[in-house]
Amino acid sequence: MRHFNWVGCLLIFALTIQQSNAQTTVQTKTDTPLQEQFKIWKVPNVTRGVEPYFSPDGKTLIYNGKEEGDSTYKVYTINIDGTNRRRINSAPGNDACSFFNPDGKHLVWTTTKDNLDLLPGNYSDSQNYPQGAEIYASDLDGNHVVRLTNNKNYDAEVTFAPDGHKILFGRQINGQMDLWTMDPDGKNQKQITFTPDWQEGGALYFPDNKTIITRAWKKSEENLPSRSMQLFTLKEDGSELTQLTFDEGTHWAPYPAPDGIHILYVKVFPKRNYEIVVLNLKTKEEQRLTFFDGFDGFPSISPDGKLVAFSSSRGATKGSRALSLYLIDVSSLHLGKQ
Numbered sequence: 001m002r003h004f005n006w007v008g009c010l011l012i013f014a015l016t017i018q019q020s021n022a023q024t025t026v027q028t029k030t031d032t033p034l035q036e037q038f039k040i041w042k043v044p045n046v047t048r049g050v051e052p053y054f055s056p057d058g059k060t061l062i063y064n065g066k067e068e069g070d071s072t073y074k075v076y077t078i079n080i081d082g083t084n085r086r087r088i089n090s091a092p093g094n095d096a097c098s099f100f101n102p103d104g105k106h107l108v109w110t111t112t113k114d115n116l117d118l119l120p121g122n123y124s125d126s127q128n129y130p131q132g133a134e135i136y137a138s139d140l141d142g143n144h145v146v147r148l149t150n151n152k153n154y155d156a157e158v159t160f161a162p163d164g165h166k167i168l169f170g171r172q173i174n175g176q177m178d179l180w181t182m183d184p185d186g187k188n189q190k191q192i193t194f195t196p197d198w199q200e201g202g203a204l205y206f207p208d209n210k211t212i213i214t215r216a217w218k219k220s221e222e223n224l225p226s227r228s229m230q231l232f233t234l235k236e237d238g239s240e241l242t243q244l245t246f247d248e249g250t251h252w253a254p255y256p257a258p259d260g261i262h263i264l265y266v267k268v269f270p271k272r273n274y275e276i277v278v279l280n281l282k283t284k285e286e287q288r289l290t291f292f293d294g295f296d297g298f299p300s301i302s303p304d305g306k307l308v309a310f311s312s313s314r315g316a317t318k319g320s321r322a323l324s325l326y327l328i329d330v331s332s333l334h335l336g337k338q
Helices: 006-010
Strands: 040-042 049-054 060-065 074-079 095-100 106-111 134-139 154-160 167-173 176-182 198-205 211-218 230-235 251-256 262-269 273-280 285-288 296-301 307-312 324-329
Touching: 049 095, 049 296, 049 307, 049 324, 060 095, 074 095, 074 106, 106 154, 134 154, 154 198, 167 198, 198 251, 211 251, 230 251, 251 296, 262 296, 273 296
Parallel strands: 095 154, 176 198
Antiparallel strands: 040 324, 049 060, 060 074, 095 106, 106 134, 154 167, 167 176, 198 211, 211 230, 251 262, 262 273, 273 285, 296 307, 307 324
């Protein structure tokens, strides 16, 4: 959803493209030993899980999962202790990208269930995203479903403003990816980015409900064996688009902390090692949260700033790309609302 569609995380992003117009330098802590300093544990009762996001009360996660009997990934919710797992959408089709409505009573999620006549596409290929992926709203049990988009384009990567006034999502039209907003009932759909080369997506609101953070790659680099991905901020109306990262390589899956000062995002270290880092936007100091020789990604942070949920290949059988859900205790970082 928010970020490069979940399967896209398995693409290889080489670190070869220079940003010659660098304006911001990120300082990485050098006094941190190469080992995890925060308590990490697996969410029980999840076989495969990606893109976890917290409920407004911080007690539940919504994610894309694949359990016994699922032919494709489906939207699930589960309590953070592994209890009360439920599948939200049982209809045929490939689900992706889901989020809690801040009212705590409703969900938004993406599926191809009403466009099964279209080619399935490939969520890992930005040049072949599944057209006909549409956005829906429902209650917490997956009932009272309301279709919010209906255009047979790729509509996905859906999130809510913290106060619930807008839904933010990505839409691809004729191969061009941009950010859009709409009202919670699907009305007033509005395109907010118009950048022919940069392809935005995986966007979220900051706690101020006015500022948005997004990742983007260049369309001109899609056919290259490697491409960089950078982070940007912008206002809700699309103004003040500002590049946040400039150093070479991948900057992906950003998630703002409740304090409005820090963000989490995924960075690729040598040997294709996806790790989660936290960046102080004021000081530009960066701290690495995970140190696993594999994939750690899709970070999100609880409303109180004490827990980070993420997907990881740790615990998977050797050679497997299977991801499951994990939690990190980051309460010592004081990332909650100030």
